[in-house]
Amino acid sequence: MTTRKLAREFYTHPDVLTVARRLLGQVLVVPARNGTRVAGIIVETEAYRGPQDRASHAYGGRRTMRTETMYRIGGTAYVYLIYGRYHQFNVVTGVEEVPHAVLVRALEPLQGIRRMRDRRRGTSAHDLTNGPGKLCMALGVDGRLDGADLIGDRVWIEGGARQISPAAIACGPRIGIDYAGAYVGKRWRLCVRDEPAVSGRR
DNA sequence: CGCAGGATGGGCT
């Protein structure tokens, strides 16, 4: 497989929606023991667009210990705990001090599938990574990876695995943000059409 | 199959 770790410039693009779109088809990788890897192709993302976005943790420019990661440079991992039990993996985008992020909502399992099944014992083979909490469990992502540099070697994203044409991308409203007022209807959830691994509906 | 409800803990008002 001829893929390569995405460089800083991929993440520092000024438009978070563009980065969310370009992330589709790229490979999220977490290294395991003995040089092996657990990895999946990104098939669903959601953009969280700066301080104006009411659905964002950084809405209104809010800065707390948790959200501080969102203000770092594009190419930083933002991982947080949700509902007391699950983690969410996000990619910070853009320049420092401007809180853009992309939530990775679903993967198509690619490597380390046995390890994924071990971590997701009790669920069926097709439910390994089709949701933002599920993929974190399958890859072993937790709060320790918050703030990790995606140009580093703890977690990263590789390009070139699959080309997704614009026509193959579907968009719809984001999930679980009913409190977000005028931003509830923004179609900032992106997914690969006809991809069985996406979460929820098309 | 679909849907209702519970789990569970850090962050924020």
Added chain:
DNA sequence: GCCCATCCTGCGG
């Protein structure tokens, strides 16, 4: 003290 960028279980059709 309430709110989550969720998932799983159990129950009914």
